[in-house]
Amino acid sequence: MDHKNDCFVCGRELVYLDNDEDAVCLYCKEAHRSNVRCEAGHYVCDRCHSLGGNELIEKYCLKSTSRDPVEMAFDLMRHPQIKMHGPEHHFLVPAVLLTACHNVRKTDAARRESDLKKARQRAEKVLGGFCGFYGNCGAAVGTGIAVSVLTGATPLSREEWRLANLMTARSLFAIAAHGGPRCCKRNSFLAIGEAAAFFEEHLGISLPVTRDVKCGFHALNRECLAEECPFYGK
Ligand SMILES: [Zn+2]
Ligand SMILES: [Zn+2]
Numbered sequence: 001m002d003h004k005n006d007c008f009v010c011g012r013e014l015v016y017l018d019n020d021e022d023a024v025c026l027y028c029k030e031a032h033r034s035n036v037r038c039e040a041g042h043y044v045c046d047r048c049h050s051l052g053g054n055e056l057i058e059k060y061c062l063k064s065t066s067r068d069p070v071e072m073a074f075d076l077m078r079h080p081q082i083k084m085h086g087p088e089h090h091f092l093v094p095a096v097l098l099t100a101c102h103n104v105r106k107t108d109a110a111r112r113e114s115d116l117k118k119a120r121q122r123a124e125k126v127l128g129g130f131c132g133f134y135g136n137c138g139a140a141v142g143t144g145i146a147v148s149v150l151t152g153a154t155p156l157s158r159e160e161w162r163l164a165n166l167m168t169a170r171s172l173f174a175i176a177a178h179g180g181p182r183c184c185k186r187n188s189f190l191a192i193g194e195a196a197a198f199f200e201e202h203l204g205i206s207l208p209v210t211r212d213v214k215c216g217f218h219a220l221n222r223e224c225l226a227e228e229c230p231f232y233g234k
Helices: 046-050 053-063 069-077 088-105 109-123 130-134 138-151 159-177 184-203
Strands: 014-024 031-038
Touching (some): 046 053, 053 069, 053 109, 069 088, 088 109, 138 159, 159 184
């Protein structure tokens, strides 16, 4: 799955054209003149190629029009800067959830931007290995961050505080039920699924979330639970 010379979005071969043509970058959605794309038409600009993980997540989410958090998670997870496992998933989860909600609600650009920045600042404080060392998987914390940002919860609020903590609890419960070892893909998909159900139930936000998730990252994960993982398969 490490497509060194192929398209990292879909794995197909890259095609070099005789002349530059307009191409829209999958991540920043900007048009560039380029003579390279993959057989399926994917194009990623040079700048997005080399962005750091959280930078990429923020940039992509600011421009995405998707209402499906799983679809966005896959676009991001296929980029080489999003590692098989890593704390960038702690921001990825709230970022795609907030973006999906904002696209459903047609939130204005200023609020989208400020919500993503808040989520990123908070998520970056949740360090790698939080799942095993603190008993608090960062993908689950990410769902709590998303609810906190959406509802404007603070340590002093009542209902918003309840919802944010309940969200994290729900995600952690689902994640713990599958046991370890850690997998940032499995836990992100579980957390996003729990969040989509929770948003519908408690916030009245209905997201068209992909239900039948097939992970496809198995080959990169030595500790994959394989058949015991609900997302195993291609
Ligand atoms: Zn491709
Ligand atoms: Zn780009």
